[in-house]
Amino acid sequence: MADFRLRRSLLYVPGNMPSMLQNIHLFECDGVIIDLEDAVPLNEKDAARTLVKRFLENYTDRNKEVLVRINPLQSKWGLNDLKEVLPALPDGIRLPKADTPEIVERLDTLLTEFEEELGLEIGRFGILPSIESASGVINVIDIARTSTRIFALAFGAEDYTASMEIERTKGGEELFNARTRVLWAAKAVGIQALDSIFADVGDMEGLRRETELIKTLGYTGKCLVNPRQIDVIHEVFAPKKEEIEYALQVIDAIKRARLMGTGVISLGGKMVDAPVVKRAARVLRTAHAHGLVDDIIDEEVIYGAE
Amino acid sequence: MRIVKKAQAGTMQSSDLMVFVEPAETLTVEIDSTVKKQFEHLIRQKIDLVLATQGVTTGKIHVTDRGALDYAIEARLETALKRGGEV
Numbered sequence: 001m002a003d004f005r006l007r008r009s010l011l012y013v014p015g016n017m018p019s020m021l022q023n024i025h026l027f028e029c030d031g032v033i034i035d036l037e038d039a040v041p042l043n044e045k046d047a048a049r050t051l052v053k054r055f056l057e058n059y060t061d062r063n064k065e066v067l068v069r070i071n072p073l074q075s076k077w078g079l080n081d082l083k084e085v086l087p088a089l090p091d092g093i094r095l096p097k098a099d100t101p102e103i104v105e106r107l108d109t110l111l112t113e114f115e116e117e118l119g120l121e122i123g124r125f126g127i128l129p130s131i132e133s134a135s136g137v138i139n140v141i142d143i144a145r146t147s148t149r150i151f152a153l154a155f156g157a158e159d160y161t162a163s164m165e166i167e168r169t170k171g172g173e174e175l176f177n178a179r180t181r182v183l184w185a186a187k188a189v190g191i192q193a194l195d196s197i198f199a200d201v202g203d204m205e206g207l208r209r210e211t212e213l214i215k216t217l218g219y220t221g222k223c224l225v226n227p228r229q230i231d232v233i234h235e236v237f238a239p240k241k242e243e244i245e246y247a248l249q250v251i252d253a254i255k256r257a258r259l260m261g262t263g264v265i266s267l268g269g270k271m272v273d274a275p276v277v278k279r280a281a282r283v284l285r286t287a288h289a290h291g292l293v294d295d296i297i298d299e300e301v302i303y304g305a306e
Numbered sequence: 307m308r309i310v311k312k313a314q315a316g317t318m319q320s321s322d323l324m325v326f327v328e329p330a331e332t333l334t335v336e337i338d339s340t341v342k343k344q345f346e347h348l349i350r351q352k353i354d355l356v357l358a359t360q361g362v363t364t365g366k367i368h369v370t371d372r373g374a375l376d377y378a379i380e381a382r383l384e385t386a387l388k389r390g391g392e393v
Contacts, residue, residue, distance in 0.1 A: 022321060
């Protein structure tokens with residue numbers, strides 16, 4: 001995993017609301033997704049993309065990742081959304097209804113064309129495909145490999161349950177297979193997996209439970225609809241003190257093992273070898289990103305020198 | 307650009323504004339604002355700049371401002387002109 005950018009919390013901001021847009025720099029989330037799709041009524045699509053363009057041009061001291069959710073490329077608005085907002089330099093595009101590799105490839109080609117036209121480095125704009133339908137879930141493994149611009153896969157539970165003609169429950173049992181498949185696809189190519197929104201802003205316990213669940217499964221972040229949800233999500237994703245202490249012990253132990261010329265050692269009666277060290281290194285990297293530890297673990301500690 | 311029909315853009319939410327444009331013989335700009343006393347001259351300046359950039363020389367422009375920042379004024383006026391104008 002080359003990309004260690006923290007994406008615990010990506011907040012949706014409606015694209016046609018100046019009062020929300022101009023607070024983006026104050027929100028303490030890792031990134032925002034400015035929405036031109038579902039949050040914008042059909043007769044305001046033109047107004048929203050102009051507003052977002054002018055806003056982004058003025059948001060010059062960026063302090064978080066900025067993505068724009070365009071309308072689907074299959075719709076009559078998607079292409080115009082790109083034309084209008086790309087010159088204002090968002091970090092990437094969240095592509096809704098990324099149901100097939102072909103549609104993601106099409107976005108990749110369009111982004112390359114815009115980068116050439118704007119004189120930007122090729123690959124500057126990232127892609128976050130939304131896996132939010134039965135076809136998307138089936139095709140996700142191919143979708144993940146479509147473009148090197150894809151830095152993460154986003155699972156969209158609301159549209160997914162709609163496409164399955166089922167209700168979304170708080171327990172999330174109905175989402176389990178789809179969530180897991182999106183994760184496999186992401187992990188197989190070494191990118192992040194980001195979970196769906198939790199719509200009930202009043203239910204912080206429910207949000208916490210769902211975030212704990214998706215963290216356990218392997219997701220590294222979650223999308224959210226309200227800034228009030230940021231704290232809970234960050235709390236869940238922050239490594240616990242015990243986790244950090246144990247990870248530091250593991251790194252110490254493996255360093256000792258290497259001095260003795262072995263790749264495996266016992267720590268408190270438990271075997272420590274490469275996969276355990278890898279997990280510990282990941283905990284410490286996350287802890288470092290949270291400002292909880294000073295040092296980053298380098299690759300040599302994990303795998304040993306040749 | 308010439309304004310050829312009535313059009314509007316924006317909302318009445320706070321930090322936003324509504325812009326109404328319609329064809330007219332001369333150019334007039336009317337401004338209502340919750341912060342008119344302090345900021346009318348700045349709002350007018352921004353509107354004049356956008357009109358000049360778009361080459362609009364005639365038309366009636368009415369703005370109801372709810373404390374919008376410059377980028378929003380620019381965007382809403384551009385949208386209203388696009389909706390009611392012809393290049």
